[in-house]
Amino acid sequence: MTKIVSVFRKAHFNAAHRLHLPELSEDENKELFGKCNNPHFHGHNYNLEVKVTGPVDPKTGYVIDLKILNTLIEDEVCERFDHKNLNLDTEEFANLNPTAENIAIVIYDILEPKLASNLSLSVRLYETPRNFVEYNG
Amino acid sequence: MTKIVSVFRKAHFNAAHRLHLPELSEDENKELFGKCNNPHFHGHNYNLEVKVTGPVDPKTGYVIDLKILNTLIEDEVCERFDHKNLNLDTEEFANLNPTAENIAIVIYDILEPKLASNLSLSVRLYETPRNFVEYNG
Amino acid sequence: MTKIVSVFRKAHFNAAHRLHLPELSEDENKELFGKCNNPHFHGHNYNLEVKVTGPVDPKTGYVIDLKILNTLIEDEVCERFDHKNLNLDTEEFANLNPTAENIAIVIYDILEPKLASNLSLSVRLYETPRNFVEYNG
Amino acid sequence: MTKIVSVFRKAHFNAAHRLHLPELSEDENKELFGKCNNPHFHGHNYNLEVKVTGPVDPKTGYVIDLKILNTLIEDEVCERFDHKNLNLDTEEFANLNPTAENIAIVIYDILEPKLASNLSLSVRLYETPRNFVEYNG
Amino acid sequence: MTKIVSVFRKAHFNAAHRLHLPELSEDENKELFGKCNNPHFHGHNYNLEVKVTGPVDPKTGYVIDLKILNTLIEDEVCERFDHKNLNLDTEEFANLNPTAENIAIVIYDILEPKLASNLSLSVRLYETPRNFVEYNG
Amino acid sequence: MTKIVSVFRKAHFNAAHRLHLPELSEDENKELFGKCNNPHFHGHNYNLEVKVTGPVDPKTGYVIDLKILNTLIEDEVCERFDHKNLNLDTEEFANLNPTAENIAIVIYDILEPKLASNLSLSVRLYETPRNFVEYNG
Numbered sequence: 001m002t003k004i005v006s007v008f009r010k011a012h013f014n015a016a017h018r019l020h021l022p023e024l025s026e027d028e029n030k031e032l033f034g035k036c037n038n039p040h041f042h043g044h045n046y047n048l049e050v051k052v053t054g055p056v057d058p059k060t061g062y063v064i065d066l067k068i069l070n071t072l073i074e075d076e077v078c079e080r081f082d083h084k085n086l087n088l089d090t091e092e093f094a095n096l097n098p099t100a101e102n103i104a105i106v107i108y109d110i111l112e113p114k115l116a117s118n119l120s121l122s123v124r125l126y127e128t129p130r131n132f133v134e135y136n137g
Numbered sequence: 138m139t140k141i142v143s144v145f146r147k148a149h150f151n152a153a154h155r156l157h158l159p160e161l162s163e164d165e166n167k168e169l170f171g172k173c174n175n176p177h178f179h180g181h182n183y184n185l186e187v188k189v190t191g192p193v194d195p196k197t198g199y200v201i202d203l204k205i206l207n208t209l210i211e212d213e214v215c216e217r218f219d220h221k222n223l224n225l226d227t228e229e230f231a232n233l234n235p236t237a238e239n240i241a242i243v244i245y246d247i248l249e250p251k252l253a254s255n256l257s258l259s260v261r262l263y264e265t266p267r268n269f270v271e272y273n274g
Numbered sequence: 275m276t277k278i279v280s281v282f283r284k285a286h287f288n289a290a291h292r293l294h295l296p297e298l299s300e301d302e303n304k305e306l307f308g309k310c311n312n313p314h315f316h317g318h319n320y321n322l323e324v325k326v327t328g329p330v331d332p333k334t335g336y337v338i339d340l341k342i343l344n345t346l347i348e349d350e351v352c353e354r355f356d357h358k359n360l361n362l363d364t365e366e367f368a369n370l371n372p373t374a375e376n377i378a379i380v381i382y383d384i385l386e387p388k389l390a391s392n393l394s395l396s397v398r399l400y401e402t403p404r405n406f407v408e409y410n411g
Numbered sequence: 412m413t414k415i416v417s418v419f420r421k422a423h424f425n426a427a428h429r430l431h432l433p434e435l436s437e438d439e440n441k442e443l444f445g446k447c448n449n450p451h452f453h454g455h456n457y458n459l460e461v462k463v464t465g466p467v468d469p470k471t472g473y474v475i476d477l478k479i480l481n482t483l484i485e486d487e488v489c490e491r492f493d494h495k496n497l498n499l500d501t502e503e504f505a506n507l508n509p510t511a512e513n514i515a516i517v518i519y520d521i522l523e524p525k526l527a528s529n530l531s532l533s534v535r536l537y538e539t540p541r542n543f544v545e546y547n548g
Numbered sequence: 549m550t551k552i553v554s555v556f557r558k559a560h561f562n563a564a565h566r567l568h569l570p571e572l573s574e575d576e577n578k579e580l581f582g583k584c585n586n587p588h589f590h591g592h593n594y595n596l597e598v599k600v601t602g603p604v605d606p607k608t609g610y611v612i613d614l615k616i617l618n619t620l621i622e623d624e625v626c627e628r629f630d631h632k633n634l635n636l637d638t639e640e641f642a643n644l645n646p647t648a649e650n651i652a653i654v655i656y657d658i659l660e661p662k663l664a665s666n667l668s669l670s671v672r673l674y675e676t677p678r679n680f681v682e683y684n685g
Numbered sequence: 686m687t688k689i690v691s692v693f694r695k696a697h698f699n700a701a702h703r704l705h706l707p708e709l710s711e712d713e714n715k716e717l718f719g720k721c722n723n724p725h726f727h728g729h730n731y732n733l734e735v736k737v738t739g740p741v742d743p744k745t746g747y748v749i750d751l752k753i754l755n756t757l758i759e760d761e762v763c764e765r766f767d768h769k770n771l772n773l774d775t776e777e778f779a780n781l782n783p784t785a786e787n788i789a790i791v792i793y794d795i796l797e798p799k800l801a802s803n804l805s806l807s808v809r810l811y812e813t814p815r816n817f818v819e820y821n822g
Contacts, residue, residue, distance in 0.1 A: 003409065005375045010404040014676065016564040016591040016633075021196065032197065034204060040633035043564040043591005045676050059295065060306065061373035066405050067308060085564075085588035099198035101142045128562065128593050130147040131203050135140065151539065153427040153454040153496075158333065169334065171341060177496035180427040180454005182539050222427075222451035236335035238279045265425065265456050267284040268340050272277065288813065290701040290728040290770075314770035317701040317728005319813050359701075359725035402699065402730050414820065416786045421815040432607065443608065445615060470706065471717065472784035477816050478719060510609035512553045541558040542614050546551065569744065580745065582752060647746035649690045678695040679751050683688065 006053040006122075007063045011073045013082035016043040017098040020087075041085060046103070047126035048077065050111065054119040064119065076110050100127040104135040112137060143190040143259075144200045148210045150219035153180040154235040157224075178222060183240070184263035185214065187248065191256040201256065213247050237264040241272040249274060280327040280396075281337045285347045287356035290317040291372040294361075315359060320377070321400035322351065324385065328393040338393065350384050374401045378409040386411060417464040417533075418474045422484045424493035427454040428509040431498075452496060457514070458537035459488065461522065465530040475530065487521050511538045515546040523548060554601040554670075555611045559621045561630035564591040565646040568635075589633060594651070595674035596625065598659065602667040612667065624658050648675045652683040660685060691738040691807075692748045696758045698767035701728040702783040705772075726770060731788070732811035733762065735796065739804035749804065761795050785812045789820040797822060 018041045019033035029037045036042070050073055054063050084090055086098040092106045104125040112121050126132040155178045156170035166174045173179070187210055191200050221227055223235040229243045241262040249258050263269040292315045293307035303311045310316070324347055328337050358364055360372040366380045378399040386395050400406040429452045430444040440448045447453070461484055465474050495501055497509040503517045515536040523532050537543040566589045567581040577585045584590070598621055602611050632638055634646040640654045652673040660669050674680040703726045704718035714722045721727070735758055739748050769775055771783040777791045789810040797806050811817040 003375075003379055005378065006408040007375065008406045008408070012676075014590050014592055016589040019198075032202075035631035038631050038633065038637070040636040041564040041589055041591065042562050042631040042633065043589065043593075044562055045591075045593045056375045056379070061293075061371040061376040063375055063407075065306075083583035083586050083590040085586065085590065088588040089586070097198040101140075101144065101193045101200055102198040104142065105140055105193070128560075132145045133200075134143040134145070149539070151453050151455055153452040156335075169339075172494035175494050175496065175500070177499040178427040178452050178454065179425050179494040179496065180452065180456075181425055182454075182456045220446035220449050220453040222449065222453065225451040226449070234335040238277075238281065238330045238337055239335040241279065242277055242330070265423075269282045270337075271280040271282070286813075288727050288729055290726040309768035312768050312770065312774070314773040315701040315726055315728065316699050316768040316770065317726065317730075318699055319728075319730045357720035357723055357727040359723065359727065362725040363723070402697075414786075414790055416789065417819040418786065419817045419819070430609075443613075467786045467790070472704075472782040472787040474786055474818075476717075508609040512551075512555065512604045512611055513609040515553065516551055516604070543556045544611075545554040545556070567746075580750075645746040649688075649692065649741045649748055650746040652690065653688055653741070680693045681748075682691040682693070 002055040002058075004053060005056050005063050006051050007066060007069070008049055008051050009066055009069050009073060011048045011050070011070070011078055012045060013048070013078045013084075014043065014045050015081050015084050015086050016041040017086040017093070018042070019097055019099060021097060041087070044127050046081070047132075048073070048107065049124040049126070051122040051124070052115065052119050053122070054116070064116075072111065072114055076114065077107055080110075100125055100131065100133045101135070104133050108135050108137060139192040139195075141190060142193050142200050143188050144203060144206070145186055145188050146203055146206050146210060148185045148187070148207070148215055149182060150185070150215045150221075151180065151182050152218050152221050152223050153178040154223040154230070155179070156234055156236060158234060178224070181264050183218070184269075185210070185244065186261040186263070188259040188261070189252065189256050190259070191253070201253075209248065209251055213251065214244055217247075237262055237268065237270040238272070241270050245272050245274055276329040276332075278327060279330050279337050280325050281340060281343070282323055282325050283340055283343050283347060285322045285324070285344070285352055286319060287322070287352045287358075288317065288319050289355050289358050289360050290315040291360040291367070292316070293371055293373060295371060315361070318401050320355070321406075322347070322381065323398040323400070325396040325398070326389065326393050327396070328390070338390075346385065346388055350388065351381055354384075374399055374405065374407045375409070378407045382409050382411055413466040413469075415464060416467050416474050417462050418477060418480070419460055419462050420477055420480050420484060422459045422461070422481070422489055423456060424459070424489045424495075425454065425456050426492050426495050426497050427452040428497040428504070429453070430508055430510060432508060452498070455538050457492070458543075459484070459518065460535040460537070462533040462535070463526065463530050464533070465527070475527075483522065483525055487525065488518055491521075511536055511542065511544040512546070515544045519546050519548055550603040550606075552601060553604050553611050554599050555614060555617070556597055556599050557614055557617050557621060559596045559598070559618070559626055560593060561596070561626045561632075562591065562593050563629050563632050563634050564589040565634040565641070566590070567645055567647060569645060589635070592675050594629070595680075596621070596655065597672040597674070599670040599672070600663065600667050601670070602664070612664075620659065620662055624662065625655055628658075648673055648679065648681040649683070652681050656683050656685055687740040687743075689738060690741050690748050691736050692751060692754070693734055693736050694751055694754050694758060696733045696735070696755070696763055697730060698733070698763045698769075699728065699730050700766050700769050700771050701726040702771040702778070703727070704782055704784060706782060726772070729812050731766070732817075733758070733792065734809040734811070736807040736809070737800065737804050738807070739801070749801075757796065757799055761799065762792055765795075785810055785816065785818040786820070789818045793820050793822055 019036040086093045124134045156173040223230045261271040293310040360367045398408040430447040497504045535545040567584040634641045672682040704721040771778045809819040
């Protein structure tokens, strides 16, 4: 019988960002996003937890080789966002507010098409140790 | 298409408690609850992890503003239980055994009615880093 | 109304292991498992997180007494694997590749029959703080 | 040449306490100790970090066998304070205000005489993950 | 006899920064500071650990009231740097490269004059969980 | 005035080892090292914390470029010990008992000669989260 297991891999990247909606006034932005609206940006150590669920290969005992998953995360996510200003340096957030929710969705949408079709994905993103989000598609 | 995301917020409070059932004898209580039955109480640093799941607002990129969620947790839970003796200082546990399970259920029942009806709640409570519980309603 | 709660208990054990498939050549093993194929073994501090879900006893406020769950984990899992070479010292992995996935499945299969039938089990195993797996049966 | 190394061992205990000076009025106590003065007590998961510094035995490669150090800490400190009310259940704090500072000093004074004379001791005590103290004698 | 104890308090702030020396060329800056030289900034969750060492008050059992120390850190450090761009929003780093070393020195120089003269100070600053610095004056 | 600051960098490696003294009998080894004497080895996730203390360069604001320190640790320590059997795969422990104390001393003796002469070194090695050692030369 096939066993279904989830495997997890953690990664991290450091980035600057600013929460801001161009269609709102300066005051409305400040009201809505508070200190996170600082026009000069602030930043975070983002910690990312990627969960891949699927059948265990009865031969190797792997759901997915974690070295391959790690390389995928490093190449597709960390390379793209590490030491970047999310608003200014990335096309993903040029027109999308970089809330933790939106960053998790973007990361999911980057990684999901790269996985085999029998694997399902979940993305957890820690903006701080006390604030985090999770997106399962 | 609406995206469903979970957001998490951590909080903590320090409290004293005692596990004890008045309908049992002293020996039955000791047998059942061991050191946790100490009549003079003992205590914990309780760590609370609140998870709220719902649609991401397509404009703001928020499920719920974490500042609002944080204020709700601080006002409704931490204010009520921090630096308290759960058995003696709170009406919630005057007649309810303050196990981690029951504390999590009580916190869920406090917070859930305060959330918008399209949001669902989960409460995880760490009594110690190695013992914890989770309640989803 | 019966409330369903999950309770968690953490434990740990230190062990040596080697990933290796006897039906493959030395080169195929190296290709597949990399440094984890070292014939002299390497090792980990395995951290185990056991989750038991079931109804809260309305009298005691317990799903399961964590002292009993802890003793079960210590006796059945930690005693068996702590300070062991998984490949050489255990019958479970004499003919099964000790990947994190397989170790989690083995631990689940050890613990599950010992629990009351109205309780369900989930096993999370950390091979390192950044690599971990979860199995729910 | 003898090498000097420090070895550390962590332990923990859960306890209730109250900060209070009997020679002060109720108001002065409240002013001085705030919520920590709650007459019904509150509690903490105390985490203890014991550091022993001395020469490495050139034969065994040990400063002190950590199994022996662990047993000493469990027997002399954890047994004494775990699941206790420090003010009511211990003679050490019957007449001494159980601040983190004083608890660390008491633990130091318990452990230091049990160590070989060529070893020096340091005690670090975490009252919460964000508040802690250290005493070196 | 007066006992000397250290007390620690943790705090945190999130900020953006850029490592850059105006007297060097663009290429020299890139060579020296790598990704940390990004002209659009990047950011961190800075974790701060403040250590204050001094005599335990024989009456209160305190070296310094941690509520007072916490307020001092919040008012003087976190208010100043939280959700700020260190290079653009603060006078401290208008002409000083905001390396972790320099940030720790600046924080020390802010806090030290506010402490009683019989207390000594040490500042530890985590830029990430794996990179941190300590300054003792 | 030159400011003296310590900078820290964390790294990790996974290894198998066995505590054993060839000049002792099997029973004496078992008596002395307990489960750590298992002839088939066991293993750990070793976490390494390297501390380098020295003057802050008044121009760059660095004590030492952490990228350079990180590369040094990876090349000289992690490459050497990661996924290795310390007793069988390394010359350092071919004739030296691989206690945490001895591993820390060996790492210190590898790294210290590679540092500039105005820098001092300290090595902290975690064998488990609860057992660790520190060596300052």
